[in-house]
Amino acid sequence: MGDCELLKRLAVPSFEPLPGLHSCYGQTIAASYWPQKINLKPDSWLNLRLSDGDRLFICENWPDQSMRDHLVVMVHGLTGDYRSGYLSRLARKLVALGYPVFRVNMRCAGPAAHLASGIAHAGRSEDLRQIIARLQSIYPAMAISLIGFSLTANTALKMAGEEGEQCPLHSLVAISPPVDLLACSQWVRQHGPLFDPYFTRRLVALAKQLMKQDTTFDWHSIDGIYAFDEKFTAPSCQFESAEDYYHKASALPLMPQIRVPTLLLGSRDDPVVDNRVLSGLNNPQLDLLLTELGGHMGFMALPTQGRELRWMDQLLLRWFVEQDHC
Structure with missing residues (x-):
């Protein structure tokens, strides 16, 4: 389905950037730092032990009334956790619509970060599979939907x-999934000079927590995401190399096999993700929307004529409610 048809179907105006935020860098940064009410405290916690012994702490938020029989699992992006602004903001909106929301802390994230023996990576679809299975066993009468952001959006697509x-x-x-990890590692190096070192510093900090007893590792040789994956992710997660990891963890080759309704939102000017790889992708279950502008998980819009400032939220929620009525 074309972009215009999807937006018309959902009654969502096309994306128009907020004045002064036409660059991909401005969109990406503004979305993270724009003032918002995001302090959504957990109602309860679910402690999940994975098959390899690692633990994940999952934050639960429940509607006060008019609860739907449909729960939503949300998973943060690279180096985030359940407190990430986009998760808290969308959880608040989904709960207000009657959805129970479960915000997942992946390995090395959130309250159980110190209990992890392995780092999260883009290919850990088995972790998501175990999360969904656990929730199905606890709430067998409830439908389950999944929202992934950035790196874990790739993981979610891979699992599906x-x-x-x-x-x-x-x-x-x-949302903004890097479905071809090799292409994206090259893209961010060339087009995201602000973000490659930013994510690299945060990844190195997480890795150091895991390897606190090892003082011999040469952290100074890691000068970007590719180098981090080559020297840390691949050997610590049983891949032969960064390229072996990228090949095995990328969702793109598996996306034609997806058989559940799926919304994929990205922008052509994303400084982190190379969305050119999505050209030619054909799957009737997939609503693919690529805007010309919007950055990486940015989509800060001019709020006029029915368009909301957080255009990503507006689109996602309209699509979600539509699927609930199908």
Whole structure:
């Protein structure tokens, strides 16, 4: 379906950037630092022990009334956690619409970060599979949908592709997913000079927590995301190399096998993700929307004529409610 058809179907105005935020860098940075009410405290916690012994702490938020029989799992992006602004903001909006929301802390994130023996990476679809299975066992009468952001959006798409017809999800949303990890590692190096070192510093800080007893590792040789994956992610997660990791963890080859309704939102000017790889992708279950502008998970819009400032939220929520009525 074309972009215009999807927006018309959802009654969402096309994206128009907020004045002064036409650059991909401005959009990406403003979305993270724009003032917002995001202090959504957990109502309760779910402690999940994974099959390899690592633990994930999952933050639960429940509607006060008029609860739907449909829960939403949200997973943060690279180096984030359940407190990430986009998760808290969207959780508040979803809860207000009656959805129970579960914000997942992936490995090395959130309250259980110190309990992790391995780092999160883009290919850990088995972790998501175990999360969904646990929630199904606790709430067997409830439908489950999944929203992934950035790196974990790739993980979510990978899981849905692997499961095919057996996928347990009601629906799936992927925001700015790097579905071809090799292409994206090259893209961010060339087009995201602010973000490659930023994410690298945060990744190195997480890795140091895991390797606090090892003083021999040469951290100074890591000068970008590719180098981090080559020297740390690959050997610590049983991949032969960064390129082996990228090949095995990328969702793109599996996306034609997705059989659940899926919304994928990205922008062509994303400084982190190379969305050119999505050209030619054909799957009737996929609502693919690529805006010309918007940055990486930015989409800060001019709030006029029915368009909301947080255009990403507006689109996601309209799509979600539509799927709930299908």
